[in-house]
Amino acid sequence: MASSVPGKISLPESKFDLSTYWGRIRHCAEISDPTMLLTTNADLVKAREIVKSYRDGKMKTATPEFWRAKKQLDSTVHPDTGNTIFLPFRMSCCVLSNLVVTAGMLTPGLGTAGTLFWQWANQSLNVAVNSANANKSHQMTTSQLVTNYSAAVAASCGVALGLNSIVPKLKRLSPNSRLLLTRLIPFAAVVTAGVVNVFLMRGNEIRKGITVYDKKGDEVGTSKKAAFLAVGETALSRIINATPIMVIPPLLLVKLQKTALKGKSRGLQNLVNVGLIGVTSFAVLPFALAAFPQRQSIKVNKLEPELHNKKDRKGKHIDTVYFNRGI
Template sequence: MASSIPGPVALPDSQYDLSTYWGRVQHCAEISDPTMLLNTSKDIENAKRLVWDYKNGVIPSMTPDLWKAKRVLDSSIHPDTSETVLLPFRMSSCVLSNLVVTAGMLTPGLGTAGTVFWQIANQSLNVAINISNANKSHPLSTQQLITNYVLAVGASCGVATGLNSIVPRLKNITPNTKLILGRLVPFAAVVSAGIVNVFLMRSEEIKKGISVFDKDGNTLGSSKTAAIQAVGETAASRVINATPIMVIPPLILVKLQKGLLKGKSLGVQTVANIGLIFTTSLVALPFALAIFPQRREVNVSKLEKQFQGLKDKDGNEITTVQFNRGI
C-alpha cells in the first residue's frame, strides 16, 4: 500500500469518506479493480516516486495524478515492505484469482473427489494470498502456517463432504429445496473454513491484545477487548464477503437450468456459471468488503481500565480510541 512509502508527511487514507458506507464502497471498488493488474513494473515504480515526493514535501498537495499513484500502490504493493506483491495474490487480482476456484466449487454434481479437490485448491489459494499480504512485523512460523492450513482444509472438506451426504437423505422437503441446499454446500464449507482460519491466524492477538491509538495516531497500549472485537468482525466479514459470490450465482443457475439453459450442454452451463460468478464478484465484492471500516473507533468505557482517564497532548481526557481491524 502507498502508506508504506517512507516520508514525514502523512498520506490521506482515501479520497473518499471512509466513515460512511458509500465512501468505503467506492474505496474498495478502486483497490479491487482488476484493471489495476495492467500496470507494469515501470508504472508501479513511477507511482512510488510520486508518492515519495508528496510524503517528503516535494509535492505540496494531493493531485489527480497523485491519487492515481496511490490507487496503483494500494492495489499492488505490500503494506509493510513496499515490495510488489506477486500478481495473482494482489488485492486487484481478487476477482480473477478466485474465479476459477469458485467456479470449480460451485460446479453442479461434483462427486466426493471433486469436492475435496476444489476445497483444497481454495484453501491453498487463501494461504498464498495470506502469506503474500501478511503483517511482516509478526510473521507466523512455518509450523503455524502448516497447522492453520491443515485445519482449514479439514474444516472445509469435512463440512462439504458431510453436508453432501446429509442433504440427499433429508426428509419432508421438496426435491427443489434439496437441490438448492445441495448447491449451497460449498458456501457453508468456505464460511466454516474462513472462520476457523481467522481465529487460528489471529489467536495471538486475542491472547496479547492489539494496539489502540488516540486520534493523533499515538499508541496507548494493547487491548484484548479491542482484539476480540477486531477478530470477531473479521470473521463476520469472511461470511459477508463469501455470501454474494457463493449464494447468488448458484441460485440463479438453478433457475436458468429450468428455463434458458434447459437441455444445454455442460460446456454452455459452465460458461454461464463462470459468467454469473464473475459478474457477481465485480458488482457485489466492494459492497461486501465495505461493511466494516478498516479503522475502528470505540469508547474507552468499553475497554480495559488502563485506557480510562488518559489525557491527550493538550490535557483533555481521551474518550475514544482507534484500532486497526485487520483482514
C-alpha cells in the first residue's frame, strides 16, 4: 500500500469516505480492480516517487495523478513490508484466481476423488492468499505453515466428504431437495475451512500480538486483543464473500437445468456455471472486503493495560490506535 512509502506528511486514506460502508465499497472496488494486474515494476517506481513527493510536502494537493499512484500501490504492495505481493495472491487477482477452483468445486456429480482434489486446491489457494495479505508483525515458520495448511485442508475435506455421505441417506427428502443440498455441500465445506484457515494461518498474530500505531504512524506497542479483532473480522469477511458465490450460482444452475439448459450439452452447462460464478464473484468481492476497514482503529482502553497511558511524540495522551487488519 501507499502507506509503506515513508514521509513526514500523513497520506489521505482514500478519496472516498471510509467511515461509511458505501465509501469502503468504492475504495475496495479500486483495490480489487483487475486492471491493476497490468501494473509494471516501472509503474510502481513512478508511483512511489509521486506518493513520496506528497509525503515530503512537495505536492501540495492530491491530484488525479496522485490518486492513480496510490491506487497502484494500494492494490499491489503490502502495507507492512512494502514488498510487491505475488500477482496471483493480490486482491486484484482474487476473482480470477478463485474462478477455476470455485467452478471445479461446484461441478455437478463430483466423486470422492474430485471432491478431495478441489477442496485441496481451494485451501491451498486460501493459504497462499491469507499468508500474502496478512499483518506482517510476526512471520510464520515453515513448520507452522505446513501444520496449519494440513489442518485447513483436513477440515474442508472432512466436512465435504462427511456431508456427501449423509445427504443420500436422507430418504424422507424429495429428490429435488437432496439435489439442492448436494449442490450446497461445497459451501459448507468452504465456510468451515475458510474460518479455520484464517485463524490457523494468522495464529501467530493472536499469540504474539500485532503492532499498533498512533494517528501519525508512530509505533505505540503490540496488542493481542487488536490481533484477535483483526483476524476475527477477516474470517467473517471470508464468509461474507463465500456465501453468495457458493450459494447463488448452484441454485440458479439447478433452475436453468430444468428450463433453458434442459437437454443441453455438459460443456454448455459448465460454461454457464463458470459465467454465473464469475459475475457473482466480481459483484460481491468489494462488498465483502468493505465489511470492515483495512486500517482499523480501536480505543486504547479496550486493549491491554500497558497501552493505556502511552503518549505521542508531542507528549499528548493517545486515546486511539490504528493497525493493519490484513485482507
